Amino acid sequence: MKTLNLVVAALGGALVGAAAALLLAPQSGDKTREDIADFIKERCPRLKKSKVDQLAAQLEADIKDAVK
Numbered sequence: 001m002k003t004l005n006l007v008v009a010a011l012g013g014a015l016v017g018a019a020a021a022l023l024l025a026p027q028s029g030d031k032t033r034e035d036i037a038d039f040i041k042e043r044c045p046r047l048k049k050s051k052v053d054q055l056a057a058q059l060e061a062d063i064k065d066a067v068k
Contacts, residue, residue: 019066033060 025032037056044052 019063022063023067029060 022032027035033056036059037052040052040055041049
């Protein structure tokens, strides 16, 4: 059980850190979304473009919800 808690805490910290980095980034949201989509395309070439766009849109929505 301790291992699971550690993994959940690490993932949660990584998500919070990523969201903070995106929110404090010195570039526009459009450029950030484009960079996220490019990163996903490079790392996961088997994903369809629609899935990449869907993932990027979901990430954007999650960040907007976190800011509220």
